[in-house]
Amino acid sequence: MNQHAKLRIGHSACPHDCPSTCALEVELLDSKRIGRVHGAKANSYTSGVICAKVARYADRVHHPDRLLKPLIRAGAKGEGLWKEASWEAALDLVAEKFIAAEAKYGSETVWPYYYAGTMGLVQRDGIERLRHAKKYSGFFGSICTNLAWTGWMMGAGALRGPDPREMAKSDCVVIWGTNAVVTQVNVMTHAIKARKERGAKIVVIDVYENATMKQADLGLVLKPGTDGALACAVMHVLFRDGMADRAYLEKYTDDPHGLEAHLRTRTPQWAADITGLSVDEIEAFGRLVGTTKKTYFRLGYGFSRQRNGSVNMHAAASIAAVTGCWQYEGGGAFHSNSGIFKLNQELLEGTRMRDPSIRHLDHSRIGPVLTGAEDALYGGPPVTALLIQNTNPVNVAPEQRLVKQGFLREDLFSCVHEQFMTDTAELADVVLPATMFLEHDDVYKGGGNQHITLGPKLIDPPEGPRTNHFVIEELGKRLGVGDKPGFGMTEQQHIDIILGKRGLGSFSSLKEEK
Numbered sequence: 399m400n401q402h403a404k405l406r407i408g409h410s411a412c413p414h415d416c417p418s419t420c421a422l423e424v425e426l427l428d429s430k431r432i433g434r435v436h437g438a439k440a441n442s443y444t445s446g447v448i449c450a451k452v453a454r455y456a457d458r459v460h461h462p463d464r465l466l467k468p469l470i471r472a473g474a475k476g477e478g479l480w481k482e483a484s485w486e487a488a489l490d491l492v493a494e495k496f497i498a499a500e501a502k503y504g505s506e507t508v509w510p511y512y513y514a515g516t517m518g519l520v521q522r523d524g525i526e527r528l529r530h531a532k533k534y535s536g537f538f539g540s541i542c543t544n545l546a547w548t549g550w551m552m553g554a555g556a557l558r559g560p561d562p563r564e565m566a567k568s569d570c571v572v573i574w575g576t577n578a579v580v581t582q583v584n585v586m587t588h589a590i591k592a593r594k595e596r597g598a599k600i601v602v603i604d605v606y607e608n609a610t611m612k613q614a615d616l617g618l619v620l621k622p623g624t625d626g627a628l629a630c631a632v633m634h635v636l637f638r639d640g641m642a643d644r645a646y647l648e649k650y651t652d653d654p655h656g657l658e659a660h661l662r663t664r665t666p667q668w669a670a671d672i673t674g675l676s677v678d679e680i681e682a683f684g685r686l687v688g689t690t691k692k693t694y695f696r697l698g699y700g701f702s703r704q705r706n707g708s709v710n711m712h713a714a715a716s717i718a719a720v721t722g723c724w725q726y727e728g729g730g731a732f733h734s735n736s737g738i739f740k741l742n743q744e745l746l747e748g749t750r751m752r753d754p755s756i757r758h759l760d761h762s763r764i765g766p767v768l769t770g771a772e773d774a775l776y777g778g779p780p781v782t783a784l785l786i787q788n789t790n791p792v793n794v795a796p797e798q799r800l801v802k803q804g805f806l807r808e809d810l811f812s813c814v815h816e817q818f819m820t821d822t823a824e825l826a827d828v829v830l831p832a833t834m835f836l837e838h839d840d841v842y843k844g845g846g847n848q849h850i851t852l853g854p855k856l857i858d859p860p861e862g863p864r865t866n867h868f869v870i871e872e873l874g875k876r877l878g879v880g881d882k883p884g885f886g887m888t889e890q891q892h893i894d895i896i897l898g899k900r901g902l903g904s905f906s907s908l909k910e911e912k
Contacts, residue, residue, distance in 0.1 A: 768804020
C-alpha cells in the first residue's frame with residue numbers, strides 16, 4: 399500500500415525573512431503533527447523548490463526544547479532560574495510593569511521591539527497597534543535592510559522591479575551580493591532554467607568564492623565594500639565603447655551627460671587598483687552586459703553589510719539604466735518588490751492613532767539605547783520596559799557587548815515572546831511561549847516575487863504557546879486600550895480587511911483556492 403496516498407496536504411507560505419516567501423505543501427499527519435514540507439509546484443515562482451531548512455520544519459515544530467509555559471524570572475538576570483506561571487499571571491505582571499514604568503517616565507519609556515522572525519503581516523505588525531494606542535516609542539530602520547534599500551531608492555524611487563520570474567527569459571543573469579544557492583534558492587531555479595533553455599550566462603559577484611559562484615560562468619571576487627568602483631568602471635566601458643543606450647538614457651534617466659563625465663576617469667585600471675580584480679575581468683564583465691540586452695541584475699542584501707552600501711547599490715543598479723536592459727523582458731535590475739502591494743494595514747497597525755510627536759529610536763542601536771547613550775535616546779527618557787517579538791537582539795543586533803549590558807540592567811523590565819529559550823529570552827524577566835507559523839492564521843507578501851500567499855492554521859499548537867496576536871490583544875485589554883480601533887478582531891478578520899480593500903479576496907476565498 400502507498401502510505402503517501404493517505405497523507406493530507408495543507409497549503410501555506412514560508413514565514414522566514416527571505417525574499418522568496420515560498421509557497422508550501424505540508425504533509426499533515428494528524429491534528430498536531432506534520433511530516434515533510436515541500437515547495438508548491440503550482441506556484442510559478444516557488445516551482446516546487448524550497449530550502450533544506452524548511453523541508454525539515456517538522457524537526458522545529460516538534461522539537462523537545464520548545465517553550466510551552468510562561469516563565470517568570472526567579473533569580474538574577476541570566477542565571478537561568480525560572481518559575482512557571484499561568485498566562486493570566488504572566489500577562490498581569492507585564493501590564494503592571496509597563497504601567498509602573500509609564501507612570502515614572504512617561505509612555506516613551508516602553509519600547510515594543512520586533513523584527514522579522516515571522517513575515518506574516520498579522521503576527522508581525524500587530525504590535526504596532528499596541529504601540530500607537532499607548533504612545534510607546536517606535537523605531538526606524540532595521541539591522542538588515544537600511545543601506546541596500548536606501549541605495550536602491552536613490553536610483554529607482556520605489557521598492558519594485560521586473561518580475562523575478564523573468565530571469566528564466568534572460569540571456570545573462572548577474573547575481574550580485576547574495577549567495578542564492580544557500581539563502582534564496584528560487585533565484586537559482588529561474589537562472590538555471592535560463593541557462594538550460596536559452597544558453598544564458600550566469601555572473602556572480604561577491605567578496606568570496608561562495609556556493610553560487612561555483613555555478614557561475616563568470617565569478618568576480620572583489621574586496622569588501624568596493625562594488626561601487628566596479629560598477630563605475632563597467633559603466634565607463636559601456637560609454638567608452640559605444641554600448642550605452644543613449645536613447646534610453648535621454649528618455650528615462652536624469653543627467654546622463656553628468657554621469658558620463660563623472661565616469662571618464664573611472665577606468666578599469668582605476669577600479670582594478672581598488673577592487674582587487676584584474677583589468678581583463680572588468681573589461682570582460684562590461685562587454686558581456688553591454689552586448690547582452692536581456693541582462694537581469696539580481697542585487698542582494700550584501701550591499702547592507704558594508705559602510706558604503708547605499709552608494710554601491712545605487713552604482714550597481716545604474717548599470718541597467720546605462721545598458722537600457724530595463725526595456726526588455728528578461729532584463730532590468732531587481733532588489734525587492736516590497737513596495738508593490740500597497741495593502742491596507744490601517745486597523746492592524748492602528749495607524750490612525752499614530753502620534754507624530756512620539757520619538758522613534760534606531761532599531762540597530764538597541765545597545766546604545768539600553769545603555770543610556772544620550773544621542774541614541776534623542777533627548778527622551780530611558781527605556782525601562784521592553785516587549786520583544788520576532789527577534790533575538792542579544793544574538794543578532796550590532797554592538798552585542800552593549801546590548802547584553804543593557805539587558806542586564808536591574809531597572810529594565812523585559813518581556814520576550816519566543817518559541818525557544820534564545821539568548822535574549824535568557825536575559826528576560828518574563829518569557830512567553832509562542833506558536834509557530836503552521837499553528838496560526840496569517841498572510842504573506844513576497845519581497846522577492848509578486849505573490850500574496852495565505853498561511854492558514856494547519857495544526858493545533860501544543861498546550862501552552864499563544865500567538866503574537868493573542869498577546870497584543872490581551873495586553874491591550876490590561877493596558878486600557880482594548881476598545882481602540884483594530885483591537886477585538888480575530889486574525890481572519892484582519893486578513894479580510896488587509897486583502898478586501900484592494901479587491902484581493904478574503905481569508906475564506908484564498909483558503910479555498912489553495
